[in-house]
Amino acid sequence: MKRSFFFQILVALLAIGQLQALADSPPKQPNIIFIFSDDHAYQAISAYGSKLTTTPNIDRLAKEGGLFKNALVTNSICGPSRATLLTGKYSHMNGYKRNDRTLFDTSQALLSRTLQQTGYQTAWVGKMHLNSLPAGFDYWNVLPGQGHYYNPDFISMPHDTTRYKGYVSDLITQFSIDFLEKRDTEKPFFMIVGHKATHREWLPDLQDLGSFDQVKIPVPDNFYDDYKGRNSAAHQDMTLDKTMRLKEDLKVDIDYKSWIYNRFDPEQKKIFKAYYDGVSEDFHSKNLSGKALIEWKYQRYMNDYLSTAKSLDRNIGKLLDYLDESGLAQNTIVIYASDQGFYLGEHGWFDKRFIYEESLKTPFLIRYPGVVKPGSQYDQMMLNIDWAPSMIEMAGGKIPDGMQGKSFVPLLRPQSAAKTPWRKEAYYHYYEYPQPHRVHPHFGLRTNRYKIAYFYKGGDSWELYDLQKDPSEMKNIYGQKGTEKLTADLKAKLKKLMQEYKDTEALEILATAKP
Structure with a gap:
């Protein structure tokens, strides 16, 4: 009788130990979703302390997961950043240095192909922008080139091009959820959700037009930078003053025959035109010059940029809600990042490229159930060459020898972070x-x-x-x-x-x- 009693206690203790072990370590092959936006500045994300706007859905990832305060890129420009995501290598090693007509070399070791070999079903939805069709993906439905904000074309497998009615961020979310609903449920999945937002010309969803009209956005402290002692900063052509275009960028006196605006149906055009006709009237009525004109342009730029980011954030929320409602959230890693940072008037600029902080740093947030403690923040310098090897380790795969990045997974756990040697320079x-x-x-x-x-x-x-x-x-x-x-x-x-x-x-x- 006593032996039986002690045997039962032993079995119970073993069971508790097994449950604790499961609680301490996540499943070997979690699902992974990598949400990848375009030109989204960390200064426009409230989880990073932005005073310009609120991004409640991106902030969810920070509250329920972690945020890297020093996520850096190795070449601050769109296509090369995507090539680095896929290869875990610097631009000079993966062959994609510039946004030009270079064809991305899909024969090299890729994150997507490695995850396929690790047992994952893989997908890319939305913007890819690499002059090559996706490789190593079981499913894809991507924008050709930069894509359009309204009524965009998508190229789907095998090579079918279809135009869809709607706003690009909404459609990318819809197609991402479509993949999740039709996927092979016997396999874990890896999906890149490539958003066009917030790329120039900063076109919000129609429902978000004018979201910041009543907000007076102050110019940054160094908005009127004179570039003293910085020859290359003085040489550039990316200022709001001289480079930003009234018609194309700020939508004053829009040419509706241009490729940017010629896709509206009558109802969409009516809504869009009514708003921007008002913007044009405001501009002409004020007859601005000098600093007053520059600051009017800044206000318009920020209004459209932040409104486009609002449309993006809402769609991230839709995807997160779907994961909750479908029961996928507990075994799905969700990462949010941008291809690089962006200038929101700092130094008088828009765009990226320079090694200065606003374009060097990119947002990077990760929700990793069972691993990342909610509300975590990481100070270490993490590079975008680290993204691919990290996700491969999360998936339980073997990191290809040619990848130059390091897995940051040990940094996510306090007990291993202190023991993990990490870079001091980037x-x-x-x-x-x-x-x-x-x-x-x-x-x-x-x-x-x-x-x-x-x-x-x-x-x-x-x-x-x-x-x-x-x-x-x-x-x-x-x-x-x-x-x-x-x-x-x-x-x-x-x-x-x-x-x-x-x-x-x-x-x-x-x-x-x-x-």
């Missing part, structure tokens, strides 16, 4: 010049406190910033007395990373760079 290299924004190509290094960069092909100059004293990167201290040792140390680390990442082109430029 390497960056941007190439596209002179079109479309005349930003000199450059490479550089960022540490927790300092940043050094060299601009070439006409830039031919160094820049050095103390991010602790000068977080807005307004004072180039390169060459100042007292920075000699710091500069030598940062240059040595820069060269070491070029060698580690096999950037031979950069090493050649560095060897002949101006002192």
